[in-house]
Amino acid sequence: MAKTKITYTVQFIQDQISNKSLIVGARLPSVRQLATQLNYSISTVVEAYARLVAEGILESRKGSGYYVLGKIEPTLNTETPIQYQREIDPLWISRQSLEANKDTLKPGCGWLPSHWMPEQTIRKALKQAAKSERIFLTDYSKPNGHNELRQYIARKKELYNLKINLNQILITDSATQSIDLIFRNVLKAGDVILIDDPCYFNFRALIQAHGLKAVAIPFTEHGPDLAIFEQALNLQPKIYLTNSAIHNPTGAIVSLQTIYQISKLAEKFNFLIIEDDIFADFETTSAPRYAALTGFKQVIQIGSFTKTLSAAVRCGYIISEVQRIDALIDLRIATNFSHSHLNAEIIYQALIDSSYPKYLDGLKKHLLKTMNDTIRKLAELEIHPWIIPTAGIFLWCKLPDGIHATDLSKLCLKYDVILAPGNSFSQAENAGQFMRFNVAQCIDQKVFDVLALALSALKNIEIGKEDD
Structure with a gap:
């Protein structure tokens, strides 16, 4: 992004301090003098001086001018090297993806590439939000959150x-915060919770953080295995946590018959279903929902706008019965007081912009093509999808025989390619034979070149072991 006149002025002064043209205690030119020297407006220089005062570089002496308060110390490089040998746990993928540099490829992460996101829509929404009423810019939000966003x-x-x-909708700061609030409200340490196997790795991390007992139900192409699910009810679970619509990591869609059976069990055995609807905007056709079939007596639905709009402007929501929402509001006030009203206004302005539906249509077409391309290129490496999803960004793939996902992930990481090994999503014995791929992050041929190189190296190691 091009520098503004203000940032240029700030840099000009910092450079003069660094090269000793201005030393500690030196008086700077007056605002008018520097404005004339740089051929900028007086207001530009005033703002530049003010920023340097706020940063503790200059001080303002009333009636005297601006003085150098101290020299600028060089920034220390505190970046931690990538831990190639870190144990593959539920947070491994997130940590590696978030800490990666801009040249690192991330086919294992759970979001779209930044250049796929609707940047101009967000920029326009930021401008609109800046013109909003003072309440959006300065005050706490109402207990339920942004009214117009809830209407949307x-x-x-x-x-x-x-x-x-x-009143059934509560605006939160993210889907993760939503789950955390629900866990705090409904559960206590030691309670049993049902999850899919495999499931989104951060579900497992949250469960572990709350000291809960997770029971993993094998996930089939039509949804959770009903026979094993019913057996698990003997453990008296309080919650079943799952994705509605597009499942993470498999990309599968739960059948209407399975949703009906699980909903009847929830009513009979009195447990809650939390359906995470975060991938709704990727759908090409609407999949069945637990909430639509059974209502909100046994269902809490959560979602956010992170995947298709912005991960930087965090905003989520919870939908449930009014009484349960009231309890969650009390808990949110006690632990976080409020949510980001400004974030909600930015998200709302982006959602109602005419460019957003057009962006979604184009995104779905782009993803379909990328999905097919990724499946074809992985097949050349003997990596095949468990099922072929109808929409979304994920492929849950079986690796070639003898290849373990952990070994492959750690080796590819050395070549700046971050993968998502199956044992981050599951504790099943065969989890290490699987890998989740984000097709939107697989557009660079280097992903497949590094995979080919790593697979060849691992196969040679296996052959060496056999020879021994």
Whole structure:
């Protein structure tokens, strides 16, 4: 991004301090003098001086001018080297992906490449939000959160035959915060919770952080294995946590019959279903939802706008019965007081912009092509999808015989390619034979070149062991 006149002025002064043209205690030119020297406006120089005062580089002496307070110390490089040998745990993928430099490829992460995101829509929304009423810029939000955003969510849910009162919706700062609030409200350490196997790795991390007992139910191409699910109810679980619509990591869609059976069990055995609807905007056709079939007596639905709009402007939501939402509001006030009202306003302005639906249409077409390309290129490496998803960004793939996902991930990481090994999503015995690929992050041929190189190296190691 091009420098503004203000940032240029700030840099000009910092350079003069660094090269000793201005020493500690030296008086700077007056605002008018520097403005004339640089051919900038007086207001530009005033703002530059003010920023340097705020940073502790200059001090303002009333009636005297601006003085150098201290020299600029060089920034220390505190970046931690990548830990290639770190144990593959539920947070391994997130840590590696978030800490990666801009040249690192991330086919294992769970988000779109930044250049795929609707940057101009967000920039426009930022400008609109800046013009909002003072309350959005300075005050705490109302307990339920941004009113217009809740109205937007309620209208969107009508597409799934859900009629929702606005008081049933709570705006949060993210889907992860939503789950954390629900866990705090409903569960205590030692309680049993059902999850899919495999499931989103951060579900497992949250469960571990809350000291809960997770029971993993094998996930089939139609949803959780019903026979094993029913057996697990003898453990008296309080919650079943799952993805609705597009499942993470498999990309599967739960059948209507399975949703019906699970919903009946929830009612009979009195456990809650938390359905994470975070991938809704990737759908090409609407999949069945637990909430649509059974209502919100046994279901809590959560979501966010991170995947298709912005991960930088965090905003999520919870939908449930009014009484449960009230309890969650009390807990949110006690632990976090409020949510980011400004973030919610930015998200709302982006969602109602005419460019957003067009962006989504183009995104879905782009993903379909990328999905097919990725499947073809992985097949050349003897890596095949468990199922072929109808939409979304994920492929859950079986690796070639004799290749373990952990070994492959650590080797590829040395070549700046971050993968998502199956044992981050599952504790099943065969989890190490699987890998989750984000097709949107597989557009660079280097991903497949590094995979080919790493697979060849690992196969040679296996052959060497056999020869021994």
